[in-house]
Amino acid sequence: MHELALTENIIAGVAERVEGARVTRVVLQIGKLSGVVPEAVRFCFDVCAAGTALEGASLEIVEIPARAICRSCKSTIELSDMIALCSCGSANLRMLSGNELRVKEVEVL
Amino acid sequence: MCSTCRCSDEAHTTITDVKDLHKERYHDPYAAHHCSGHEHHHDHQHDSERRLIHLEYDLLEKNNRLAERNRGWFEGRDICALNMMSSPGAGKTTLLERTIGNLRAEYQISVIEGDQATTRDADRIDAAGSRVIQVNTGSGCHLDSAMLADALRKLNPPSHSLVMIENVGNLICPALFDLGERKKVVIMSVTEGEDKPLKYPQMFRVADLMILNKVDLLPHISFSVERCIAHARKVKPLIQIIETSATKGIGLDEWYLWLRTEISTNGNGSAHSK
Numbered sequence: 001m002h003e004l005a006l007t008e009n010i011i012a013g014v015a016e017r018v019e020g021a022r023v024t025r026v027v028l029q030i031g032k033l034s035g036v037v038p039e040a041v042r043f044c045f046d047v048c049a050a051g052t053a054l055e056g057a058s059l060e061i062v063e064i065p066a067r068a069i070c071r072s073c074k075s076t077i078e079l080s081d082m083i084a085l086c087s088c089g090s091a092n093l094r095m096l097s098g099n100e101l102r103v104k105e106v107e108v109l
Numbered sequence: 110m111c112s113t114c115r116c117s118d119e120a121h122t123t124i125t126d127v128k129d130l131h132k133e134r135y136h137d138p139y140a141a142h143h144c145s146g147h148e149h150h151h152d153h154q155h156d157s158e159r160r161l162i163h164l165e166y167d168l169l170e171k172n173n174r175l176a177e178r179n180r181g182w183f184e185g186r187d188i189c190a191l192n193m194m195s196s197p198g199a200g201k202t203t204l205l206e207r208t209i210g211n212l213r214a215e216y217q218i219s220v221i222e223g224d225q226a227t228t229r230d231a232d233r234i235d236a237a238g239s240r241v242i243q244v245n246t247g248s249g250c251h252l253d254s255a256m257l258a259d260a261l262r263k264l265n266p267p268s269h270s271l272v273m274i275e276n277v278g279n280l281i282c283p284a285l286f287d288l289g290e291r292k293k294v295v296i297m298s299v300t301e302g303e304d305k306p307l308k309y310p311q312m313f314r315v316a317d318l319m320i321l322n323k324v325d326l327l328p329h330i331s332f333s334v335e336r337c338i339a340h341a342r343k344v345k346p347l348i349q350i351i352e353t354s355a356t357k358g359i360g361l362d363e364w365y366l367w368l369r370t371e372i373s374t375n376g377n378g379s380a381h382s383k
């Protein structure tokens with residue numbers, strides 16, 4: 001449900017921004033911790049794009065890894081969506097990336 | 110997000126003051142304009158028919174911007190606002206009713222109720238004795254910062270007060286939408302299964318406090334509080350956890366202590382972290 005609405009929102013937002021041009025490719029950036037499942041967006045995309053300026057467009061999703069700096073041991077680490085701990089045991093992290101939810105670029109005809 | 114850019118369909122939000130039952134259509138004044146912004150750059154690649162346009166826009170940017178405005182509005186009035194989130198039926202309204210009953214003499218408490226439909230929860234809060242505004246989100250599954258801003262204008266909470274925001278019952282979308290609150294509280298009940306934090310990690314990751322409600326039912330079900338807490342700490346190591354029964358009154362003193370601490374902490378204070 002969540003990704004369906006999100007996908008509709010992406011399509012409406014892109015269609016307005018390209019001002020009538022036909023869109024052939026959309027590149028999204030989705031962070032690993034954004035709470036959005038890329039597969040689900042892919043699943044909805046074609047159906048939602050039908051009848052819009054994005055009909056038939058290909059969809060490219062770039063997943064952004066969740067990275068953080070550990071304030072205790074100063075190392076840069078990659079997090080899974082389940083475990084927010086540094087291998088040194090510290091939970092004192094500063095997030096660098098992983099929450100992205102962006103439309104990066106589109107290709108138009 | 111679910112209502113952003115969909116202003117032309119039936120996804121209209123209604124904001125109701127149950128005191129006068131005066132209904133007003135909510136229409137996001139920015140929605141019609143924000144998409145036609147001129148912030149994008151066109152990259153002309155004349156060697157082919159195709160052009161690449163670097164849009165580089167954040168899907169939550171508009172919500173986040175308005176949320177920061179709400180946050181400033183609260184801070185300027187020294188209002189402590191809490192965003193209460195849970196699955197449907199975990200006990201948000203019951204906990205609010207109890208809290209209002211017990212702390213009414215101590216604090217001015219007002220409530221913003223988010224539901225897809227009906228003013229049932231607002232009527233309960235009204236009966237409990239608090240000023241309340243109901244936001245009906247229609248097909249939307251969460252509150253966003255624009256809805257909150259509209260509801261706040263109607264609610265007009267006094268300075269130095271407490272504003273409780275009951276989000277739409279849903280563990281997914283509300284986690285994405287900052288409203289400008291001081292703290293996020295997730296309520297889960299023991300009947301939902303101890304693995305909820307692992308299934309909805311985003312919600313538990315953004316929450317500052319987890320309330321484990323309906324602990325009065327523990328003798329009747331198979332639920333390990335220890336395992337549930339371990340799951341929550343796995344996704345959010347520093348999350349605070351309070352066990353309650355909103356109906357039987359268990360653990361409420363600990364919740365009130367947390368609230369008092371939160372209210373006395375200025376929003377700019379060191380206790381505020383994101």
Ligand SMILES: Nc1nc2c(ncn2[C@@H]2O[C@H](COP(=O)(O)OP(=O)(O)OP(=O)(O)O)[C@@H](O)[C@H]2O)c(=O)[nH]1
Nearest residue numbers: 196197198199200201202203278322323354355356
């Ligand atoms: N046994 C038990 N039942 C509870 C407790 N807290 C709430 N309930 C019951 O759970 C049901 C749902 O409670 P609500 O307070 O309406 O839950 P809610 O989270 O506001 O629900 P929505 O707004 O629909 O998402 C009601 O029947 C409550 O009486 C509790 O601590 N123990």
Ligand SMILES: [Mg+2]
Nearest residue numbers: 201202230275
């Ligand atoms: Mg409720």
Ligand SMILES: [Zn+2]
Nearest residue numbers: 070073086088
């Ligand atoms: Zn470390």
